[in-house]
Amino acid sequence: MRPGEASANHRMLGDPRTAEGTSCPTDTRLQIKAIIVPEQVRFRLFQRQGLFRHVRPGNGTGNGGLAHRRAPVREKFAHLCPNFSKVHPAQGAGRVNHPGFPGLLLDRNRADVHIRRRSVLLAQTGEGSEKPHGRCPVFLEVGDMRRPGLLFFMVLAVFLCRPLLCQDSLDVESFLQALENETVGETDLLLVVENLRRHPIALNQATLADLLEIPFLDIATARAILDFRKRHGRFRALSELDSVPGLPAELADLLRPLFTLRPPGTGAVLEYRVRTARRLHLPAGFEPQTVPSPLDVYQRLFWQPRPDWQIRLLWQKDAGETNWFDYGSLSFRYRPEGKPLEVLAGDFHLRWGQQLVFGSAYGTPLAVEQLTTLWPGTTRLIPNAASQESFFLRGLAGEIRPTPNIRLGALASWRRLDAxxxxxxxxxxxxDVSGLHRTALEQKRKGNTREQITALWLRWTRSRWDAGVLAAGQQFNRPVLQSTDTLTGRQQFLSAFFQHRGPFFGSALELALRNGRFPAVQQTLNLNLGPLRYWLNAYYYHPRYGSFHGRALDEIQKSPGNRKGSVLGASLNLPGRVKLALLVHRERAVRPADQFARNQTRLQLLGQWRPPALLLNLRYTYRKRTEGEPSGAGQVQQIHRLRLDLAERASARFALRQRVEVSWAHPRVPGEAEVGFSAFSELSWRPARRWRLQWRWTQFQVPAFPLALYEYEPDLPGSFRVALLNGRGYKWFALLSGRVSPTVQVHLKFRQEVFPDLEEQGRQGKRRREIRLQVDLRY
Incomplete structure (x- = not known):
């Protein structure tokens, strides 16, 4: 057995290679490099992923890099476990001052080890043959040591030994917090991450194409992971990702839940999801019994008969639509293992460069909590997975690799758009990108404009480099009026990009031209100095540049055009699990006379503290915006927002989250109160291992729309909601999720909003209620 490997007898609940169990996170631990004690020791360490084996006597240079010698003292154990009541009680405990222990560090050849310093409990047990408790994620044996009392400095941590905030999924909420639009829906980002959680990537067998399925992973970082595996052999623990050169610890924490050490499955996969929702209040403008077909219905089928074949089918209708198959989407994907070929048919996306010509379905929202989104992702073809009825391509696409470093691709798309x-x-x-076809006018718009697109591209990739050129043609059957520019029925795009991502410095650039005259350019720089990281982004979009399938920076759906600006981001990780971050975004209209021109300046400051079992966020946002007048002399709004988030896991079954947010304007909004306010408390309770109940209560009072607050709200798996808080009222929701059987999961959500002053504003009804149900079948 080699360093980093644990025997089957020491696998714990929560180990990703075993059955489901406790889920203790890996992102809230301390980095350990060497054990420093007055006398060198012989020890054994078992972690969730099985980091270390028993270190035998020797010179200490091969088995984990720790020298040691034998001493007469024995029967000394330290248990690292969130539930200290399960640990053997300490016997003959002595007192020792914390300053007497210079540090808890462990040096090893392969990777840094992560343990939680405040979760150590010292205990004297029996002989070294004893095994750790089944729910203990880390087990440390300290034997043959002359001064064992010196290790007892951590006994005080018994009172702080609680389960940590579990991050067993990507914190997608950070990507969506920047949304300032009232919306309910789903994005390919949510669905891709959810699919990776259900089917994690086999890290030891993953190819470059497999790693690039992760939306926020670029090709240079993916190659660094593969090079590390090739140089050092198979990964024995997910914690070894921290030793990959050029992989920041923050990104490694996000990646870990998406990987597994188990070999990939070869059997067929079949998943079916049905979701329905109904508003229980009467919408404004309708009389009782006149609301046609009030149900929202969404169905999705995913079938993978073989690892190289994937088929996705979804159909959906909105409330008020009488056609139960109003929207449908079908995609086939063929990617044979070991062959330089990929083919997509049906509905798909092409993510190219920095998304100036073709972009993903989820764009590039900016948030100080997740500055990693400033770095562009990898160019790739993506099957359409969301029910958004716009912005995707429909047809055939493929990519072939004639050499390991050269990729040739082509696509052809034909589809109808609502206009x-x-x-x-x-x-x-x-x-019209709403996708609604309820009224006669909306039905008349359905599919009234045809779009045809063809594109060819060439890419060159090598080590940490990625470059490519693309030529695309787009044709509509009608002229399109975009801003103040009337487009002809046909237009051409040329694009060239390159990316280089080194351990300390990265650079990315894309230059695009529409019709050979109107440019758009975007440059991104990244500097990594260990705990200190910088991002700098500058862009220019010509007023007459426009791409229906492109994505502007800091937008989910809007295409680039008539903007210039810059973004500066910086983050600093300090000792004690403290993080400071800064985001500055300045944007101006290139042509102020445009009726859609917008000038804005945004500043965000973040202070984050993540001690064990706690998460504390303090975020300040300042936004100055000028808009609303074609002359550019519109109303100036200076809005300030201050947000405080507190999340704590009190036990393995209970977690609590609270938020307070205030907003104020300068100058003051005439005739209105000075401050907008919102606060919520959320409780998560697991009555059983397979069931979870989330409940949230929100109170808000926002006197004017410029002070409106936006709240991201958990929803059924695969979907999200961003609620607009304006006026005076309260809202609450309850979300119950459970596994009925190994193949069936059920999710039920009820939400209600109450506006006491709503009737005074001439609108119908004070209460808005909705119920949502989702069933997932997996075989």
Whole structure:
């Protein structure tokens, strides 16, 4: 058995290679490099992923890099476990001062080890043959040591020994916190991450294409992981990701839940999801018994008959639509293992460069909590997985690799779009991306404009480099009016990009041209100095540049055009699990006379503290915006927001989260109160291992729309909600999730909003209620 390997007898609940069990996070631990004690020791360490084996006597250079010698003292154990009541009680405990122990560090050849310093409990047990408790994620044996009392400095941690905040999924909420639009829906980002959680990537067998399935992982970092595996052999623990050169610890923490050490499955996978929702209140403008087909219905089927074949089918209708198959999407994906080929048919996306011409379904929202989104992802083809009825491509696409470093790709897309036409019914005034077809007017817009796209691209990848060129043609059957520029029915795009990501420095650039004259350029720089990291992004979008399938920076769906700006991001990780971060975004209209021009300055400051069992966030946001007048002399709004988040896991079954947020304007909004306010408390309770109940209560009082607050709200798996808080009222929701059987999961959510002053504003009803149900079948 080699360093980093644990025998089957010492596997714990919560080990990703075993059955489901406790889920203690890996992101709230301290980095350990060497054990420093007055006398060198012989020890054994078993962690959740099995980091170390027993260190035998020797010179200490091969088995974990720790020298040792034998001493007459024995029967000394230290247990690292969140539930200290399960640990053997201490016997003959002595007192020792904390300053007497210079540090708890462990040096090893392969990787740094992560343990939680405040979770150590010292105990004297029996002989070394005893095994750790089944629920203890870390087990440390200290034997043959002359001064064992010196290790007892951690006994005080018994009173602090509680389960940590579990991060067993990517914190997608940080990506969506920046949304300032009232919306309910799903994004491919949520669905991709959810699929990776259910089917983690086999880290020891993963290819480059497998790693690039992760949305926020670029090709240079993926290659660094593969090079590390090739140089050092198979990963024995997910904690070894921390030793990959150029992989920041923050990104490693996000990646760990998406990987597994188990070999990949070869059997067929079949998943079916059905979701339905109904509003229990009467929408404004309708009379009783006149709401047609009030149910939202969503169905999705995923079938993987073989590892190289994937088929996705979904169909969906919104409330008020009489056609139960109003929208449907189908995609086939063929990617044979070991062959340089990938083919997609049906609905898909092409993520290219920095998304100036073709972008993903979820764009690039900016939030100080997740500055990693500033770095562009990897160019790749993505099957469409969301029920958004716009922005995807429909047709055929493929990529082939004639050499290991060269990739050739092509696509052809034909589809119909919903559009609002000018009175002459010949020119497209704007595209309707809502996907709603309830009224006669909305049904008349459905599919009234045809779009055809063809594209060819060439990519060169090597080590930490990625570069490519693309040529694309787009044609509509009608002229399209975009901003103040009338586009002809046909337009061409040229794009070139390159990316380089080194251990300390990264650079990315994309230059795009529309019709050979109107440019868009975006440059990103990244500097990694250990605990201190910088991001700098600068962009320029010509007023007459526009790409329907492109994504502007800091947007989910809007295409680039008539903007120039810069973004500066910085984060600093301090000892004690403290993080400081800064985000500055300045944006101006290139042509202020444009009726859609917008000038804004945004500043965000973040202070974060993550001690064991606690998460404390303090975020300040300042936004100055000028908009609303074609001349550019519109109303100036200076909005300040201050948010305090506190999350704590009181036990293995209970977790509590609270938030307080205030907003104020400068200058003051005439005739209105000075401050907007919102606060919520959320309780998560697991009555049993397979069931979880979430309950949240929110109280808010926002006197004017400029002070409106936005709250991200957990929803059924695969979907999300960003609620607009404006006016005076309260809201609450309850979300119950459970596993009925190994193949069936059920999720039920009820939410209610109450606005006491709503009728005074001339709107119907004080209460808005909704119930949502989702069933997942997996075989």
């Amino acid at each position: 609002r036409l000018e009175p002459d019914s010949l020119t497209v005034r704007s595209f």
